[in-house]
Each structure stands twice: as C-alpha cells, then as structure tokens.
Amino acid sequence: MTVLSLRSRILLTFVVSSALVGLLFGISAIVFAYHTEDQLFATLLDAEATYAEQQLLAGAQIQPRLPFVSYLADISALPQHIQATLQRAPERTEFALDNGQHYHMLKLSRGFLLADVTDQLVVRQMRPQLSLLLVTLLLLVLLGSAAFAYLLARRLLKPLRQLTQLVDSTGLNPDMPLSERFADQFTPDEVGRLAQALQKAWQRVAEFIRREQQFTQDVSHELRTPVTISQGALTLLCHTPLTPAQAQYVARLQHAQLQINQTIATLMLLAREQLxxxxxxxxxxxxxxxxxxxxxxxxxxxxxxxxxxxxxxxxxxxxxxxxxxxxxxxxxxxxxxxxxxxxxxxxxxxxxxxxxxxxxxxxxxxxxxxxxxxxxxxxxxxxxxxxxxxxxxxxxxxxxxxxxxxxxxxxxxxxx
CATH class of the missing domain: 3.30.565.10 (Histidine kinase-like ATPase, C-terminal domain)
Structure with a gap:
C-alpha cells in the first residue's frame, strides 16, 4: 500500500477543495444566469401585460410593443404542445418544446400573452463560451491553489524534514556528547516540541546503551577470569593420580565448567546488538x-x-x-x-x-x-x-x- 507524504496530502487536499469550490461556483453561476434571464422575461411580460390590460379597458385592439410577444384571445389559439402541458399543469408559465423553441406565457383578464423567446435566449447561445470561461477559471484556480499549497507545505514541513534527516543520518549514536542539543535549532512550535521529546528519548536510550555495554564488559571480565582459573586448576587436577570416586567428581566439575562457559558465551552473544x-x-x-x-x-x-x-x-x-x-x-x-x-x-x-x-x-x-x-x-x-x-x-x-x-x-x- 502506497503511503502519500505529508506534502502530497496537503497539496492534494488544497487541489481537491479548490476543485469542489470551483465546481460549485460554476454550477451556481450557470443557475444564476438562467434565473436572471427568466426574471428578465418575466419582468418584460409583466410590463406588456400592464399595457395590454390598459388596451383591453379602452376597448382597443391588443398590440404588444415587443416584436416577440403576441396576444392570443383564447387558449385554443396556443400551440398544441402548450395546450397539452397546461392541461397537466395549469400553473406553468414557461415551456420548452422538442423542436428547440422556448416560450414564456402570462394569462390576462381576457386572453394570453405568449413570448417566443427562442432567439432571445442569450445564456443558451453563450453557453459554450461560458463553459469555456468557467473551465479556464477553474484550471487557473487549481494551478494557483496547487502552487500555494506546495509553497505552504514546503515552508511548514521544512523543520520536520530537517528533523527526519537528522535522525535518519545520525541514528542512535551512544558516543554523541550530551551537550550537543540538536533540538535547540528548532523553533518552539509543534515540531520543536517533538524535537525536544526525541532529544530526551535519544539521551535516555544512549545512556541505557552505555550502561549495557559497561555491564557486559564488567560481567565478561569478572566471570571469565575465575572461570579460566578454575579451568586451569581442573586441567592440572586431571593429570594427578585420582581414585575412581575422585575422578568422577572431577568429571562432574568439568561438565559444570563447560556449562558455565556455554552460559556465559550465550549471554554475551545475546547482549550484542547483532549476531x-x-x-x-x-x-x-x-x-x-x-x-x-x-x-x-x-x-x-x-x-x-x-x-x-x-x-x-x-x-x-x-x-x-x-x-x-x-x-x-x-x-x-x-x-x-x-x-x-x-x-x-x-x-x-x-x-x-x-x-x-x-x-x-x-x-x-x-x-x-x-x-x-x-x-x-x-x-x-x-x-x-x-x-x-x-x-x-x-x-x-x-x-x-x-x-x-x-x-x-x-x-x-x-x-x-
């Protein structure tokens, strides 16, 4: 399993967050543009409706001022698709037909105002350019976010990288003088506190290793010296005349001597860091x-x-x-x-x-x-x-x- 570095995770977090924010912004911008366009058509129809109602009160013939708005005196004069839609949803005021035509309708006291806004749909006409603009802005935002995240991660992780390199390159060296306080070179922030904790642990482990090495040396000297002397004495004893019982005792002593030597060798071997x-x-x-x-x-x-x-x-x-x-x-x-x-x-x-x-x-x-x-x-x-x-x-x-x-x-x- 591949584990991403902290820098990569920070960079990835910034890029993904920026992508999500940019995507939400693009969707919101498109929705806002369509909503604004619909509100514009609704405002224009309201103005035409006010003018048409004045004409109806005056008994004059209805003549809309906008060229794409027409007056229909009866519902039967509406296009068949709009009539079918109104039967299912009488409250509908906006209609999009399968042939690409788009209508806005407003009911008057007598008749209907129908606006064929197919050629006035600016958002639909500019949708390719708008999408390209939003994608370009998104890419620029992602590049900027990635560059900012890279610089930020590099700056924030620099002391942590220095601490890691120091530990990796030096290792637990028991010969390092305790006066060498490597944690002092770090600022007293989170990384600095980590360096202080590592320094204390480092010093304790180095002291443990020194004590173990000294103990091993002392044990090796203090045990091997009397064992060697007793071995020499047993060797000399074997070359002297002995009764069968005495020879049996000496053999048992030699066996015990061998076991002591093996035990000392085993303990000394286990005390080493490596075999x-x-x-x-x-x-x-x-x-x-x-x-x-x-x-x-x-x-x-x-x-x-x-x-x-x-x-x-x-x-x-x-x-x-x-x-x-x-x-x-x-x-x-x-x-x-x-x-x-x-x-x-x-x-x-x-x-x-x-x-x-x-x-x-x-x-x-x-x-x-x-x-x-x-x-x-x-x-x-x-x-x-x-x-x-x-x-x-x-x-x-x-x-x-x-x-x-x-x-x-x-x-x-x-x-x-």
Whole structure:
C-alpha cells in the first residue's frame, strides 16, 4: 500500500477543495444566469401585460410593443404542445418544446400573452463560451491553489524534514556528547516540541546503551577470569593420580565448567546488538559435537538415539549460535527422556528433535518459551527455551514446539 507524504496530502487536499469550490461556483453561476434571464422575461411580460390590460379597458385592439410577444384571445389559439402541458399543469408559465423553441406565457383578464423567446435566449447561445470561461477559471484556480499549497507545505514541513534527516543520518549514536542539543535549532512550535521529546528519548536510550555495554564488559571480565582459573586448576587436577570416586567428581566439575562457559558465551552473544555474520556450516558435525557434550545425561538410560542428517547438510548460521541452540535443545531432550527414542532429523531446511519423554505440562505449554517458566520436576532455572527463543529471533529462525504425554517435538526452520 502506497503511503502519500505529508506534502502530497496537503497539496492534494488544497487541489481537491479548490476543485469542489470551483465546481460549485460554476454550477451556481450557470443557475444564476438562467434565473436572471427568466426574471428578465418575466419582468418584460409583466410590463406588456400592464399595457395590454390598459388596451383591453379602452376597448382597443391588443398590440404588444415587443416584436416577440403576441396576444392570443383564447387558449385554443396556443400551440398544441402548450395546450397539452397546461392541461397537466395549469400553473406553468414557461415551456420548452422538442423542436428547440422556448416560450414564456402570462394569462390576462381576457386572453394570453405568449413570448417566443427562442432567439432571445442569450445564456443558451453563450453557453459554450461560458463553459469555456468557467473551465479556464477553474484550471487557473487549481494551478494557483496547487502552487500555494506546495509553497505552504514546503515552508511548514521544512523543520520536520530537517528533523527526519537528522535522525535518519545520525541514528542512535551512544558516543554523541550530551551537550550537543540538536533540538535547540528548532523553533518552539509543534515540531520543536517533538524535537525536544526525541532529544530526551535519544539521551535516555544512549545512556541505557552505555550502561549495557559497561555491564557486559564488567560481567565478561569478572566471570571469565575465575572461570579460566578454575579451568586451569581442573586441567592440572586431571593429570594427578585420582581414585575412581575422585575422578568422577572431577568429571562432574568439568561438565559444570563447560556449562558455565556455554552460559556465559550465550549471554554475551545475546547482549550484542547483532549476531555474528551467518555462513554455511555443516550441520551434522555440530550436532555430533553437541551430542558428545551432552552424552553423560544418557548414561545408564535405555534410550536409543536416532540421527538422520545427511553428511553434506548445511545451514546458513553462525556455528557458535547453532551450537548453543543444539546444546539447549538436546540437553532438555536428554534430561527428560528416561526410556525410549530420541530422533534428530533434517529435511527441507528444517531440523526436528523428537523425544519420548514425559512432555511439558499442559498448564505451561503455551508459555514454554518465556523466561522463568518451568515444570514442577524441572531442576533448571527455566531459561533454556527462553534463550532458544531469543537466539532464534535474532538469527531469523522459525521455531515450533509440540508436546504431550508421549514426548516433545521441537522444529527449527532455518532461512534459505
């Protein structure tokens, strides 16, 4: 749908309004001309009627003074068309015949005065010239109205256009000094008040962005430093003699360390304004990598894992983002499937992860992608699917979840 600019709408409003006013004026002018002409003929007949009545009183023969006016002593002397019209409408005084003749009639005390005004119809004779004049005047008025509307719109919308260009060209730049008050260059009218409101909103958003960037930097530094130290300590610990029980504890610590690293990476990624540039990545290798990272969740479980992905299957996405999506979805499938089958398939650019677990509780299925929503038996914080949703939204990936008592199915539709 095409949206007209404000200037075009102002111009169109002026032109349409002028056209309507001009049209009404033209119709009124033509009606006034015909009415004036009829009143003239009526006045002339009234004068002839007065003169004819004087002749009737004097017993003289009726001799109208105007050459196009004649005296008829009886109704039968009138033209047949006029007689027929008078039978239907006795009050009629003006008659237009099919042959183009036009008459005005006035009844006397005895007889009738009939004026054949066919040759005296000045308005009808001048109608082509009058129409041409009115059309010419209308066009001149439209041109003048359009020019005036264009100049008026250009003058009124100039500050709004400057404000729009300023916002479009600059954008929300958090590095802009707050002392640069762009709204001061506008007059304190409606546009000026709009500029003031935009300036305040601009400054607030810029401050929010600065705080978020600073928070991200602080979190990245404060979290990654101890995580790196603990990772180094675990690596050294793995190279020391350990009892089976100790080795099991260290393995659990390494798994927790991996989860912490993945969580930090996911949060840092979501804090960015844009995700890393998408590229073609091999899907099967990343799925296998995610399975290896989550395999301990299936230990000692009678669960069969079915993988139906072509070795050559590729999707357009950053590999880090895809690995985070897979880790969250496969972790849920592995955690909540005690027995049965977990299938991972890829067809028509759609990745499907189907498990045979207990499914998501019916009361929270519609809110499963909201942060903090989790089932009664969930051991997590209820943020896994929320992170999946946010990553999919940023990467323009379609997602769909279906769940019942026999399992859960998640589908990811990757862009072409």
């Amino acid at each position: 890393p540039a998408a590229q073609a990545v091999n899907l099967l290798s990343l799925v296998e990598q995610s399975i290896l990272q989550q395999q301990h969740k299936l230990a000692a479980k009678p669960v069969q894992l079915e993988l139906a992905i072509s070795p050559h299957a590729q999707v357009i996405i950053d590999d880090t983002v895809l690995l985070m999506l897979l880790n969250n979805l496969l972790a849920n499938a592995f955690d909540y499937t005690a027995v049965g089958v977990i299938s991972i398939t890829f067809t028509a650019n759609q990745l499907t992860i189907q498990d045979s677990g207990s499914g998501i509780e019916a009361a929270i299925r519609d809110q499963a992608f909201e942060a903090g929503v989790k089932g009664k038996h969930s051991q997590g914080m209820g943020v896994g699917l929320s992170l999946v949703k946010r990553l999919c939204d940023k990467a323009h990936i379609g997602y769909q979840l279906q769940s019942n008592d026999t399992g859960t199915c998640v589908r990811l539709q990757f862009p072409e």
